[in-house]
Amino acid sequence: MRTKSVLNLLVIDEDQLYAERLVSLLSAYYDEVNLGFLDDREELLKSLRQQWDVLVFGRAYDLSFTDVVGIVQEQNLDLPIIGLMSDEMASTGRNDDGLPSVIDGVMVKALLADKEVQVVMAICLQHANLRSLRQLNSLRHVLSEAEQRANILIKNSKSAVAYIDQGIHIFANEPYLKLFNFESMDDIIGLPVIDFIVGKDNVKGFKEFLRQFDKGHREQVEFNFDSKRMDGSTFEAKLQLAVATLDGEPVTQIIIQQNNNNSAEIAKRLAAAERQDSLTGLYNRRGFEERFEALHQSVVAGKAHAALLYIQLDNIGKISSSLGLQGVDTTIQQVARMLEQTVAEGHISRFSDTAFTVLIEDLSSKALVDLAESIRQHISDMLIEVDKRTTSTTVSIGIVKIESNAAEPQVLFDRAVDAINHIRVETANQGNAYHLYDPSEHANSDDSALAEYLVSAITHNRFELFFQPIYDINQDRSDFFEVYLRLPLADAENTVLTPDKFMTVAKTHHLREKIDRWILINACKQLNEVRKTHPEARVLIQLTSASLVDKKLPSVAGQLIKAVGGVSGALTLQFNEQDVANHLTIAKSQFAALSDIGCKIGIHNFGTSAKSIEIAEFVAPDMTRLARDYVNEINKPDNLEAIKSLIVRTNELNIDVLMPYIEEAATMSVSWSVGARYLQGYYLEMPSKAMNVV
Structure with a gap:
């Protein structure tokens, strides 16, 4: 029996007859078309409580196309958006060939309103893509749950289990780490499996064994060999392979079992070493x-x-x-x-x-x-x-x-x-x-009160954004702005809180991701306005570790980049070095996904770790923002040499360096010579509520 085809269409426009004309044309392709029609913000917020399949935007009383994209992202909805415009407005939303400036599976910006055939085709294709996306999300959910169950079993298993990708370790459970005398998973990530194999013949045999397994030959999944630890001690072992997934990506699972010879002596040594x-x-x-x-x-x-x-x-x-x-x-x-x-x-x-x-x-x-x-x-x-x-x-x-x-x-x-x-x-x-x-x-009462105010600030846009220009030495201009978040309080002293005063409470009440999303949307709204007169303008936005591990971040960033013109590099997201170090494997994957959609990546508070260069080399950001320690007392020879050394090593990785906290003339005079591409600080310009391009 054929399933009844239904389209839930939401139209934002001033012309209801046009919306009903679309419904009439779409009736040839659907058994039922449910129309929602509105033309202002308040009605849109109410209407989004229902589930819609496609949103068509034309003209509205108090909404722009960018506003609608921001609201849909704020609500965290999978809702394709089609932007319409009239002939006289076509030049602002179409390229030199007369085609929409953005066409993909979740957005078309912008079709001509009077080209009804194109509009109907776009609606049908967007709806078909949404159905596929919903089915894919459902399958991913099933796969994610299965993977989560498997990973829980592996982490609690007494067997030594690891995941490898192209022969390189990317995960290992506690028994596996203990078997080879590693203290933490960070110590084993990136090491080849063959480093644990003794003998040239064994290494050659394992490479062929792994090659055949990767080609799909599953008749033989066990490999016997002599294994070695990093301290040089050896033991006889058996290795088993299986296909698995990690974070939704295909990997190879290995299980290593050692023979029981000298097990008591090994157990005693491991107990002391751990x-x-x-x-x-x-x-x-x-x-x-x-x-x-x-x-x-x-x-x-x-x-x-x-x-x-x-x-x-x-x-x-x-x-x-x-x-x-x-x-x-x-x-x-x-x-x-x-x-x-x-x-x-x-x-x-x-x-x-x-x-x-x-x-x-x-x-x-x-x-x-x-x-x-x-x-x-x-x-x-x-x-x-x-x-x-x-x-x-x-x-x-x-x-x-x-x-x-x-x-x-x-x-x-x-x-x-x-x-x-x-x-x-x-x-x-x-x-x-x-x-x-x-x-x-x-006290809990104070924290609860602040948490309630944070929720209200997100809902009613009570946060404020400030923008500080960054001078680009290579380009000799200052149209790159770092975004700062502030929270004004409604008290007699007109107190304004910086993130370090409220993010601990935000973390406790799981609000950091929502605050990050608010910053992204509202900063991009302002950037979109500035880019109308200064098309090279771009922003640098600091996000928390909640966004670093959020798998939806690349999708959100991609939508916003398209909404501000779709130009690669318009948006740079930066994360704290310690957060990156704490989520190293996830950060590498997240940075790659963001880079694929044209989003630049930065690491701030850079240089505070003993492994800062290794971290940067592993996750490959586009830029780093130095920690304040490096700028303080830069006129002292030791401090100057330290900052020069760090910048040279960072530049060797093709990573640009931002030198912040330039607050006096003496610091400014030295800053030109250390090798940083970007300069920033109160001496150059104070943060303000607007992006002032000079």
């Missing part, structure tokens, strides 16, 4: 987490009271740029030794590349503050010798008390990170301070 940091000899993250969990249970049971100190090195990026990996390793080792000397009692761990933790019991708030000050002072006074050169470092310390009514360990740890963020704000990213997290300053 809790110790090889560089410092301290406990590593796993050792910390086990001790933290046990201590938390003891405190909750009323057997103790304790505290967590989270210690973050402030300037490791600059040390890496000026002294390289040797300087970083030496600094970390010296700080570890100093912590052991300063903290008489306590559990010290190296939590990550540039962070340490201390778990300590039975200290009052004053004693904790005194301990933190002692640690801060001792480390800031250190002179660290690296190959006949001397460097120094400072630390930021977040302190969290663990009491009988304590929250879960992860919440306590997040509070320690929040304390570090508080220091960053209070010291303008200079650090060299400590902060005791006070729960009374973060």
Whole structure:
């Protein structure tokens, strides 16, 4: 039995007779055409509560084509849009050959309204594409759920399982990492499988085995070989292959099983190695987490009271740029030794590349503050010798008390990170301070009130955007603007909040993605207006990690790029270096998808990691925006050499560098010589509510 064909058509126009004429023509192709007709914004917002198949836009009382695209994106709808115009307006929406400026599966901009045959064909084709898209999304949902179930099973499996792409590791579960003595998945990503195979014949045999499997030959899926770890030890193993998917992309799954010879000795060695940091000899993250969990249970049971100190090195990026990996390793080792000397009692761990933790019991708030000050002072006074050169470092310390009514360990740890963020704000990213997290300053009522205001700001457009020009040395112009978000409060002091004051609450209440979407849409609306008189204008927009991992971001960005003219490079999205490092594989895939639709990519706060260059090389952004540490005291020789070294290494990867925070003439005079393409700062021009092209 044939399914009844139905089209739900929404027309925004001032001429209802024209809309009814379209319905009459479309009736030849559909059993039923349901028409929605309106001509103003308020009616559109109400109407979008229903499901529509195609939206046709002509003229409206208080809406433009860009407004409609923005509203549809705001509502996160899969709704194809067709823009119409009259003969006299054709030049603004059509190319030199008289064709619409944009034609794809979700948008046509713009058809001539009186060419009814073209309009009807466009509606039918857009509707057919939408049906296919809905079916594809349904299938993707089924595949995603199946993949999620499989990945959960793999992550919890006791078997050593990994995913490879063209012989390169892109994922590994905990048993697999333990088998080869890796601390984290970041250490194994990018390594070829053949690095774990002993013997030329075994390597040759495995390459042929993998080649045959990739060609579709599934008769043989097992391969026996001698395997080796990174420390050179070997063991007999069996490898099995299977077809799988990861993030919707086809990959190859491998399972490695070792023979049981010397299993007790191997288990003992692995148990010791998985809790110790090889560089410092301290406990590593796993050792910390086990001790933290046990201590938390003891405190909750009323057997103790304790505290967590989270210690973050402030300037490791600059040390890496000026002294390289040797300087970083030496600094970390010296700080570890100093912590052991300063903290008489306590559990010290190296939590990550540039962070340490201390778990300590039975200290009052004053004693904790005194301990933190002692640690801060001792480390800031250190002179660290690296190959006949001397460097120094400072630390930021977040302190969290663990009491009988304590929250879960992860919440306590997040509070320690929040304390570090508080220091960053209070010291303008200079650090060299400590902060005791006070729960009374973060009461739920205050957070809830701010969360409600954020929702209202998104709904009623209460945010404000400011734009600061960026000078392009290569092009000798300043029509590139960085976008800043502000939230005015309706209080007596006319307070205006910057994102660092409300994004923690936004994260807790899952609002960051919606705020990011608001920035994108409203910045592109203003860009669209500016590009009418300055067609080369473009914007740089900072987004949060919520958007970095959002699979819909390339689609949203693509729609907005088309709405502002479809020119590659009109929109550049930038993400924090630490967020990129925390989601490295996802970031690489996301950056590639954004690049494919003509969106440029940037990394801000660049240079704060010991692996900044490696991160940039892996994800391949178009530009980087330097961290403030590099610009501060740039006139000092060591600081100048550090920034020059970082920019040279970045430019070697064909990545442009933006040098921000130019706030005085002395900094400006030096900035021309360091090799950066872009310059920005209050000395050049202050941010304003409009994009002022000069």
